[in-house]
Amino acid sequence: MVIVAHPDDAEFTVAGTVAAWAKAGCRVTYVVCTDGNAGSHEPGMTRQKLAEIRRAEQRAACDILGVSEVVFLGYDDGQLQPTLELRRDLVRLIRRYKPEVVITGDPTRVFWDDKYINHPDHRAAAQAAVDAVAPASELPLLWPEVGAPHRVRQVYIHGNDQPNLGVEVTETIEQKIAALKQHASQMGAWDPTEMIKAWSAETGREKGLAYAESYRVITLGPSDEADSQ
Ligand SMILES: [Zn+2]
Numbered sequence: 001m002v003i004v005a006h007p008d009d010a011e012f013t014v015a016g017t018v019a020a021w022a023k024a025g026c027r028v029t030y031v032v033c034t035d036g037n038a039g040s041h042e043p044g045m046t047r048q049k050l051a052e053i054r055r056a057e058q059r060a061a062c063d064i065l066g067v068s069e070v071v072f073l074g075y076d077d078g079q080l081q082p083t084l085e086l087r088r089d090l091v092r093l094i095r096r097y098k099p100e101v102v103i104t105g106d107p108t109r110v111f112w113d114d115k116y117i118n119h120p121d122h123r124a125a126a127q128a129a130v131d132a133v134a135p136a137s138e139l140p141l142l143w144p145e146v147g148a149p150h151r152v153r154q155v156y157i158h159g160n161d162q163p164n165l166g167v168e169v170t171e172t173i174e175q176k177i178a179a180l181k182q183h184a185s186q187m188g189a190w191d192p193t194e195m196i197k198a199w200s201a202e203t204g205r206e207k208g209l210a211y212a213e214s215y216r217v218i219t220l221g222p223s224d225e226a227d228s229q
Contacts, residue, residue: 001028001029001030001031001093001094001097001099001101001102001103002014002018002028002029002030002031002067002102002103002104003031003033003090003102003103003104003125003126003128003129003132004030004031004032004033004104004105004122004125005032005033005034005080005105005119005121005122005124005125006032006033006034006036006039006054006077006119006121006122007032007035007036007054007055007057007058007061007183008036008054008057008058008061008180008183008186009032009105009122009125010030010061010103011061011176011179011180011182011183012180012192012196013105013158013159013213014103014156014158014213015061015065015172015175015176015179015180016167016169016172016173016175016176016200016211016212016213017103017156017167017169017172017213017215018065018066018067018103019064019065019066019169019172019175019176019179020167020168020169020171020172022065022066022067022068023066023171023172027068028065028066028067028068029067029068029069029070029071029093029097029099030058030062030067030069030070030071031071031073031090031093032058032070032071032072032073033073033075033080033086033121033124033125033128034073034074034075034076034077034078034080034121035050035051035054035055035072035074035075035076035077036050036051036054036077036186037050037051037054037076037077038050038076038077038078039054039077039185039186040185042185047076050185051074053185054183054185055072057182057183057184057185057186058070058072058182058183060182061179061180061182061183062179064175064178064179064182065175065176065179069097071093073086073089077121078121079121080120080121080124080125081124082107082123082124082125082127082128082131083128086124086125086128087128087131087132087136088132088136088143088146090128090129090132091132091136091137091142091143091146091147092143092146092147094132094133094137094150094152095137095146095147095148095149095150096147098150099152100152100153100154101152101153101154101155101156102129102133102152102154102155102156103155103156103158103215104125104126104129104130104155104156104157104158105122105123105125105126105129105157105158105159106123106126106157106158106159106160106216107123107124107126107127107130108123109123109159109160109161110123112159118159126157129155130155130157133152133155133220134152134155134220137149137150137151137152138150138151138152151220152220153219153220154217154218154219154220155217155218155220156215156216156217157215157216157217157218158213158214158215160214160215160216162216163214163215163216164215164216164217165214165215165216165217166203166204166206166207166209166212166213166214166215167212167213167214167215168204168207168209168210168211168212169200169211169212169213170204170209170210170211170212173196173197173200173211176196177192177193177196177197180192180196197211200212200213
């Protein structure tokens with residue numbers, strides 16, 4: 001299960017991994033918290049129209065990657081907060097889809113390389129995601145009305161500055177780029193190919209791979225261990 005704030009977030013970051021896992025037979029579900037309905041400078045655009053466009057773009061991207069399902073939670077773009085309501089929505093989906101792995105961003109990451117401030121929606125979605133995974137999803141007495149407890153085995157955090165895993169995406173990088181290009185409302189005339197290849201090559205170099213995506217992987221212990229703590 002991939003949990004992100006906006007349509008296109010996963011394509012910019014983790015889609016090479018998603019395509020590789022889907023190709024290997026994994027069932028991948030996307031959870032997109034907002035409709036990205038503030039992401040336009042086009043005159044005459046409305047939030048409703050933009051939401052429809054961006055949902056369709058996200059579905060087209062998912063078709064290219066082999067993603068089985070996309071769930072849109074419909075929160076407003078630019079105003080996402082890691083509320084209990086959002087956490088509970090994510091717990092409901094984790095309990096329904098029972099993922100082994102949740103992929104999300106790094107809720108603590110604010111700056112990159114002195115030239116990028118992370119979108120607060122990205123941090124909010126990531127915070128709600130990790131809080132939904134542990135311990136909320138596995139607690140039988142918390143929100144029993146949204147499903148039976150489920151324990152996620154691993155969380156893959158992208159955008160962390162101390163990654164402990166590089167996933168090779170050499171065979172899926174073209175799929176990633178093709179999926180990203182489906183977000184035409186965000187790309188304009190810009191071709192993201194060069195930037196995605198440069199990022200992935202840089203990440204790969206550190207790991208001895210042609211193209212890679214990197215993660216801080218958190219492996220959660222068996223539940224009896226957690227219960228005794
Ligand atoms: Zn975003």
